[in-house]
Amino acid sequence: MAADVTARRGRGRSRYGRYSGGDPLAPPVDLGEALAEIGEDVMAGTSPQRAMQEFLRRGGRDQRGLDSLAAQVAQRRQQLLAEHRLxxxxxxxxxxxxxxxxxxxxxxxxxxxxxxxxxxxxxxxxxxxxxxxxxxxxxxxxxxxxxxxxxxxxxxxxxxxxxxxxxxxxxxxxxxxxxxxxxxxxxxxxxxxxxxxxxxxxxxxxxxxxxxxxxxxxxxxxxxxxxxxxxxxxxxxxxxxxxxxxxxxxxxxxxxxxxxxxxxxxxxxxxxxxxxxxxxxxxxxxxxxxxxxxFEGDQGLGLGDGTGVLQDLAELDALAEQLSQQYSGARMEDVDLDALARQLGDEAVVDARTLAELERALRESGYLNRTADGALRLSPAAIRQLGKALLRDIAERMSGRTGGRDVRRAGAAGELDGSTRPWEFGDTEPWNVTATVGNAVRRVVAEGGDPRSGVRLSVDDVEVDQTEARTQAAVALLVDTSFSMAMEGRWVPMKRTALALHQLVTSRFRGDDLQLIAFGRHARTTRIEDLTSLEALYEQGTNLHHALLLAHRFFRRHPTAQPVLLIVTDGEPTAHLDRVGEAEFAYPPHRVTLALTVRALDDVHRLGAQTTIFRLGDDPGLAHLIDQLARRVEGRVVAPDLDDLGAAVVGSYLGSRDPGWDQARGFWPF
Structure with a gap:
């Protein structure tokens, strides 16, 4: 009920109060925006726990955050002090x-x-x-x-x-x-x-x-x-x-x-x-x-009213602490909604309750896992969701390029097996016209329309013929994690690229094997979960030599697969492994480092690897060296903007899987 009512029954008392559970018919909170922003912060080096707190603090596009509520609390406090005297x-x-x-x-x-x-x-x-x-x-x-x-x-x-x-x-x-x-x-x-x-x-x-x-x-x-x-x-x-x-x-x-x-x-x-x-x-x-x-105001307060204002100030201070969420074990459920309603009104309560539901949904959705030491970490489910979102962005960026369309060549991915499935980004299979039109007709009828007056296709109607892959690829993505990548703002785009490619391979090209290799002063293979949460490494050294050795070993483990080598870097090779496996660093690049890097690249090329190097930055020396390396192994060089890095890498991979993919323009031709 809107008003509080109290009923007495002898010595016992029954309490009736305002319903505070929110709209029971409201849809569940949408975690998409929250997960996307939390994922961005995590890829920038923020812990998942802190990233979640930061999202709750900032709020979303249509949702006020804790900072906004805290500012309103501070404004209310200042107003009380400025209006009254005692x-x-x-x-x-x-x-x-x-x-x-x-x-x-x-x-x-x-x-x-x-x-x-x-x-x-x-x-x-x-x-x-x-x-x-x-x-x-x-x-x-x-x-x-x-x-x-x-x-x-x-x-x-x-x-x-x-x-x-x-x-x-x-x-x-x-x-x-x-x-x-x-x-x-x-x-x-x-x-x-x-x-x-x-x-x-x-x-x-x-x-x-x-x-x-x-x-x-x-x-x-x-x-x-x-x-x-x-x-x-x-x-x-x-x-x-x-x-x-x-x-x-x-x-x-x-x-x-x-x-x-x-x-x-x-x-x-x-x-x-x-x-x-x-x-x-x-x-x-x-x-x-x-x-x-x-107190600095002109409105005099009596003892009772003044005491009430001091209680309000104490309540506002408690709310400010609750909304700060800076104390150990802080949760949104700590916020006193009754006090918030008294001080700021029902609209603030709606915002706080929505934030609490978001926090609870994030913790219960399986997107955040707690490790043995109690820290939160993005779960594989969260990684997949982020990857799907990044792929959608890449698909829109690719299909929006001037002069091209995102069209698939029939039969490019393999032989038909007689079954169909819904189309998803990355599919190279032909459309099944019968199933697609049937889906559209059923949708129009379900929406109350008359298919006899015409049917317009929706992307959700499209079904493609299921095929059996004719070839398997072994894909090695080498990503530069050196000092300059962090300093020049290329850290997050690199992670977004790796995550999008990982999602595409694991969801649409499950027969392919993807190896992620991060290289700074040393190189190491890494899981997508570890790369996504990897903090910026402020270490000097770009050990492409070590990374190529790991890629060569990966390709040798898949002798029947087509090797695909993708390298993302913003610096010349400045480190190599010596005979005992220690990293040797030198800048400008030492001739031994360059010689060992070229030899490792030649070894990979002899395995038949299709090589694409994605050069970040405008350094002329780097551009000259990368061009020479690519020509040596009949590879390609792409110099994308940071915003286009993901589309460029995904496009190059798709080009290796489908000869109809126009690698120069990044789309399938008409």
């Missing part, structure tokens, strides 16, 4: 005092006796201090009934404000209260202090609390279910009241301390409240009893 009760008491004195002076002016003149002198010599003046007039014999009534309002106001500072809403509840009402309040205070003192001694029982609530429950804000709930609420309020006093000037605190003795016309209430504060601080020492704030 002398509202003093100001209200001063106004009532001035009204009472003015009314009394009018009455004295009409009276001609000597006592009236003495009273005028007494009023004329009142102290400048509001508290001292109220104390001075405590035993004044008022002649004006209006003045007497106004002065009594000061005592009543002080009592109600003092109670409101500890029990929210008491100021309004006791407006116009009778002596009997005040007596009940005094009894409630005595019983409450007695109950808290039993708790301090460890002698209280649930029956004590139930008896207290049956007797005084109407005077207690909220519906506490046990003494601990009552203690928590009262201590938070009392601590906020203490912080409010600490935020005042010393003069204002002194004035209020003196005025408190006049609450309800006697010091008994002030004494009972001091006793209550002592009990609460002893039972809840962890509350902030000593803080203060700097």
């Amino acid at each position: 002398d509202g009760t003093l100001q209200e008491v001063r106004e009532l005092l001035d009204q009472a004195v003015l009314a009394e002076r009018k009455q004295l002016a009409r009276d001609l006796d000597d006592e009236a003149r003495f009273s005028e002198m007494r009023l004329g010599n009142l102290p400048a201090s509001t508290a001292a003046a109220v104390t001075e007039l405590g035993d004044y014999p008022w002649r004006s009934s209006e003045a007497r009534e106004t002065f009594e309002q000061i005592k009543d106001l002080l009592g109600r404000e003092a109670l409101d500072q500890r029990f929210a809403g008491m100021k309004q509840a006791l407006e116009g209260a009778t002596e009997e009402d005040r007596g009940r309040v005094s009894q409630m205070m005595a019983d409450l202090n007695a109950l808290l003192e039993k708790r301090r001694l460890g002698e209280d029982t649930p029956e004590d609390f139930a008896e207290f609530m049956d007797k005084h429950g109407d005077s207690i804000p909220g519906e506490p279910q046990d003494l601990d709930e009552l203690l928590d609420e009262l201590a938070r309020r009392a601590a906020a009241g203490r912080r409010m006093l600490a935020s005042m000037t010393p003069e204002q605190r002194a004035e209020l301390a003196e005025l408190s003795q006049q609450a309800f016309g006697s010091p008994e209430l002030a004494q009972a409240l001091d006793r209550l504060d002592d009990n609460l601080q002893a039972l809840r020492p962890g509350e902030d009893w000593d803080g203060s704030e700097s």
Whole structure:
């Protein structure tokens, strides 16, 4: 229900509140955007845990993130401090005092006796201090009934404000209260202090609390279910009241301390409240009893309202910490949605709940795995999803190139086996026209259309003939992981390229074998999961020699497969392996390094490898060397922009698998 309702049933209580579970009919959160951005950050060297936190902090295209909510919290906090000041009760008491004195002076002016003149002198010599003046007039014999009534309002106001500072809403509840009402309040205070003192001694029982609530429950804000709930609420309020006093000037605190003795016309209430504060601080020492704030506004606040603002500030501080998610074990479910609704409204709650659902879905989807040491890592499922997204981007980039279309040559991939399947990017099999048109007709009918008036094909309708591959390829992708790749912003494009090629080979060309080889000062074979999360390596050395040795060994393990060598680099070979397997580095490149690199490339070429070198950067020396290496092994050189690197590598691979692929232009011809 929209409003909170509380029903009492004897001593038991049933609570009814606003539904806070979100829209039960809402679709599940879309993890696509989150996974894509998390994957980008991971490939840039961020840990998956940090990448997830960063996404939640930034938010998505149509989703506010934690930073936006935290900024709103900070703005709300600053607004409270800028709008208010804390002398509202003093100001209200001063106004009532001035009204009472003015009314009394009018009455004295009409009276001609000597006592009236003495009273005028007494009023004329009142102290400048509001508290001292109220104390001075405590035993004044008022002649004006209006003045007497106004002065009594000061005592009543002080009592109600003092109670409101500890029990929210008491100021309004006791407006116009009778002596009997005040007596009940005094009894409630005595019983409450007695109950808290039993708790301090460890002698209280649930029956004590139930008896207290049956007797005084109407005077207690909220519906506490046990003494601990009552203690928590009262201590938070009392601590906020203490912080409010600490935020005042010393003069204002002194004035209020003196005025408190006049609450309800006697010091008994002030004494009972001091006793209550002592009990609460002893039972809840962890509350902030000593803080203060700097208020700069023009709107004066009374003791009760000021305490409420201090509670709001504390709640905002707690929300800021929850939204920061910087503490150990932080989760979105830690965010207090009720507090967020109170401070920022329901729209902020919707945003926070969506972020919490995203976080929970990411953890439960299987996209993030926890390793033995407790760290999060992208799972194989997440790697596949990222690879699919990258392939879709590459397909759009390829099909959008001027003068070409993404068209497949019939029969290029192998011999037909009689079955069909849905078309996916990378397929070279021919369309099955019958199945494709049948899919389109069924879709139109399902959408309520009439196929007799025409059918338009959708890409989802297309089915291709299943074929048996005629050839197998052994693909070695050599990626440069040297210092310059990280420094020149080529680290993430390199990983995206490897991931897209890995996805294409493992999903569309399952008969092929792909070996990923990373080379810096040394070279090493690597899994796609390890390469994706590999942090930037700030090491000097481009050991293409070592990488080619590993590629040669890989090709030798697949003697019946067509070798395909793809090299991505931005630097000349500056390291090689010596006779004992140690890396030797030299810059400019040493002739021994160049000679060993050329020999290793020749060995790979003798195995029949189709070689393509992707040169990154515009260094003339590198361009000259790469051109010479490619000509030596009848290979190709491609110098793509970073944005086109993935499309260039995938296109080169597809060219090795399909002779109809136009390698120069990157698409199949008409």
